[in-house]
Amino acid sequence: MSNNESPSSNEPRRGKAPAGERVADWADGRLGIYGLAKANMRKIFPDHWSFMLGEICLYSFIIIILTGVYLTLFFHPSMNEVEYHGSYIPLQGQMMSEAFNSTMHISFDVRGGLLIRQIHHWAALIFLAAMFVHMMRVFFTGAFRKPREVNWLFGFLLFVLGMFTGFTGYSLPDDLLSGTGVRFMEGAVLSVPIVGTYLSFFLFGGEFPGGDFVSRFYSIHILLLPGIMLGLVVGHLILVFYHKHTQFAGPGKTNNNVVGMPLLPVYMAKAGGFFFLVFGVIAAVSAIASINPIWSMGPYRPDMVSTGAQPDWYMGFSEGLIRVMPGWEINAWGHTLVLGVFIPLVIFPLVLVSIAVYPFIESWVTGDKREHHILDRPRNVPTRTAFGAAWISWYFVLLVGGGNDLWATHFHLSINAITWFVRVGFFVVPVLVFVATKRICLGLQRRDRDKVLHGRESGIIKRLPHGEFIEVHEPLSQDALHTLTAHEQYVPAAIGATVDENGVERKVKGAEKLRAKLSEAYYGEESQIPKPTVEEYKEITSGHGHH
Amino acid sequence: MSSQDIPEENLPAEQDAHGAVGVANEQDPFADPGLPPHEHRVQDIDEQAARRSERVVAFLFTVSMLATVGFIASYVAIPHDRAIYVFPIGHINALNFALGLTLGLALFSIGAGAVHWARTLMSDVEIADERHAIEATPEVKAKVLADFKQGAKESALGRRKLIRNTMFGALALFPLSGVMLLRDLGPLPGTKLRHTIWSKGKLLVNMNTNEPLRPSDVAVGSLTFAKPEGLEEHDEEFQTEIAKAALMIVRLQPDNIKDKRELEWSHEGIVAYSKICTHVGCPISLYEQQTHHVLCPCHQSTFDLSDGARVIFGPAGHALPQLRIGVNDEGYLEALGDFEEPVGPAFWERG
DSSP: OHHHHHHHHHSOOSSOOOHHHHHHHHHHHHHOHHHHHHHHTTOEEOOOGGGHHHHHHHHHHHHHHHHHHHHHTTOOOOOOEEEOOSSOGGGTTOEEEHHHHHHHHHHHTSTTHHHHHHHHHHHHHHHHHHHHHHHHHHHHTTTTSTTOHHHHHHHHHHHHHHHHHHHHHHHTTOBHHHHHHHHHHHHHHHTSTTTHHHHHHHHHTSSSSTTTHHHHHHHIIIIIHHHHHHHHHHHHHHHHHHHOOOEEOBTTBOTTEEEEEEIIIIIHHHHHHHHHHHHHHHHHHHHHSOOOOHHHHOBOOTTOOOTTOOOOGGGHHHHHHHHHSOOOOEEETTEEEOHHHHHHHHHHHHHHHHHHSHHHHHHHHHOOOSOOOEEOOGGGSHHHHHHHHHHHHHHHHHHHHHTHHHHHHHHTOOHHHHHHHHHHHHHHHHHHHHHHHHHHHHHHHHHHHHHHHHOEEEEEEEEOTTSOEEEEEEOOOHHHHHHHHOSOOOOOOOOOOSBOTTOOBOOOOHHHHHHHHHHHHHHSTTTOOOOOOHHHHHHHHHSOSOO | OOGGGSOGGGSHHHHOSSTTHHHHHHHOTTSOOOSOOOOOOHHHHOHHHHHHHHHHHHHHHHHHHHHHHHHHHHHHHSOTTOEEEETTTEEEEHHHHHHHHHHHHHHHHHHHHHHHHHHHTSOOOOEEEEOOOSSOOHHHHHHHHHHHHHHHHHHTTTTOHHHHHHHHHHHHHTHHHHHHHGGGGSOOOTTGGGOOSOOTTOBEEETTTOSBOOGGGSOBTOEEEEEETTOOTTSTTHHHHHHHHOEEEEEOOGGGOOOHHHHHTSBTTEEEEESBOTTTOOBOOEEETTTTEEEOTTTOOEEETTTTTEEEESSOOSOOOEEOEEEOTTSOEEESSSOSSOOSSOOTTOO
16 A cells, blocks of 8 residues: 555655645654654564563553543542441441542442442452563563663562552552551561661551551552553563564574564554453453452451451462461560561562572673573573572462461361471472473473484384384474574583683682582583584484484 | 485475575574565455455454443443342342443454454565664764763863762752651651550440440350440541450350469459450451460461460460459459550560
């Protein structure tokens, strides 16, 4: 279509330019949009299902903002106690905060209010889950390597801020469940040595619960955190555009190109369409599955609680930490060190930070300063993959701890046994998973090596003249051969000569030794299977029938 | 396996569909063969199939329009308090169900239409774009460094140390004003966490009936929640006060009480303990009659009420505080003072 029109734009035209072009001219004169469009309109995006995970994050974030703005039109962030006189009969006459009252109003008296509330909450859960999975995709494929380390940190910050935005958000209705969560947070703040009591009083405007936390959480939830997150999301996307997307190895795909479909029209239609798919699914889920039914929990009272109290899933691992920690308290010189709560409070960020700093550790170990745009297959980087799997297992052990009561009631187990399992598993499970994952990766590397050298098992059995049965192996296409051998294998970094040519001994620094050790652990003989060489391949394919 | 077993077309020499790569093949069977040739979809060669795709996309967009009409109709027609039974979910709000499904369908159909359009009718020829190094060329870097040096020199910041030092001082100090402004976020703790509104002579009022308790109201094996007399739900400070003053009362056989002080502070085997867990402050609400254990439902701290409410399992760090109780002249249970130690979660100044 554009081909037919383009010649005419070069010739002097008889009539006026089309309206769209005139608008674009106007904007270009002021904003320089043609320059921008030249670089980006036909920008290439590679295609892979795992690249859609980040899109789910972005779209659920947009959905959360849209529905959140709607909810602010009706929500009253106030803790003044009022008597309920809405249309939900069981709570008639009960005392509750205005926050709870207005949430009841949204749920029962505003048409569609309940739907928007449920979309908001479901989208938040999906946002966090999608960020988690997206982060794992980036981690396991090594997409965090240079030049994308900063974007990894942006994403990590989004995940952490998303957790706190979620927490402050589900605390706003001031219902019995969320109030219990806020109380838990207050108890955790109190455990901070020296300043904990003061922090708690400043946070709550006095003693718990006081009359301030809903309005304070409100401004944090709708303004402060989302504002920062919006900035980070924009930065994240700008960097994705600027760096161009990564791609998996394959025929025609190199570190210096990006192969895929242009933004206009294919990617725009697919990505734009995907927004509607995500929104549509979340809306349907919100129609079918009730979430956070505050009316059945009732308004918050600090002296009441229900059983099975659980935070939203993304806070579950911190809940696990607090549940399985032994109740250590040290009393001395008139002060109390509440280790039983404070240690979990310190480990909580450490769990998260341990995965956030990983890219920097790996780049220090490899010493690789080049840009990487070709993604790793997880099996080809066994130590990284094992570390990631161990981290996930750590996270999930803690999630089990956070739901120990539900595990106990649903699977008829002893809660004490589950708690002990988590206490031991916290230290043991990640190690086991690390070892197992590494072995699996090495096994898969051997399989790839076999496939390259001996071809694909065809399933065809052949009988040779002398009676022997063999399975026919089909050699791989060159596309497949290239894809399976495209990865690069590092050589472990050795400590250089410790004695120079004059026989003077050089002192080897601790960091250098550590790096050499880590490098050996990453790329030593036991951590990767040498990929087949051309010589090996030629010898086998030209040789006679040994296999 | 010998080379004779390999079908001809799979032999490396036979594979190069696109000339120049063939030479490289001989040398390096693992070499990048370049982008595979584009394979046409059925829509690219069969106009009928393309028209079918067009109709599918148009159908999906039409479904979306109809669903939006359905949304508006549901909004207007369905009363907001009507419940319907939907198998297998159960009874749910009809309006929420209708609005959600129509909205979901309207959105999903747009998405499905757009994606189908892109996949079947838009060009699927893969295009390769070049990448360029993110870092600047040495010339650009040199120019930037020179510019910076020039700017720094013109500012004289390095030469006039007095300006530099006082400026850093001013910039470092002014945020203190912001910190000061945070001071009035809340009052200082003082000894507020040490005291509750319990005091000598205050009656124990049953939380459910709002009546003062007599010893005869508390049966062996029952768990009763109580609040101090005079604290009413409509009170301004009710939430904050009940957060510390909430009480649970159980009756044990006096011989079953193992702790000496607990026995002294009880009345005829009736003991009153703070209901607020010493872990992070959840209200404890599960009582096991036979063992006299109470369990916090939040984090499963378990306390033995027959032994000074010491912790027997879970993350709590110390026993529940006990309230000393007795009976007044009229036969009602009363407090004989405030809690001796702070209730609720531990804190630095607790000691």
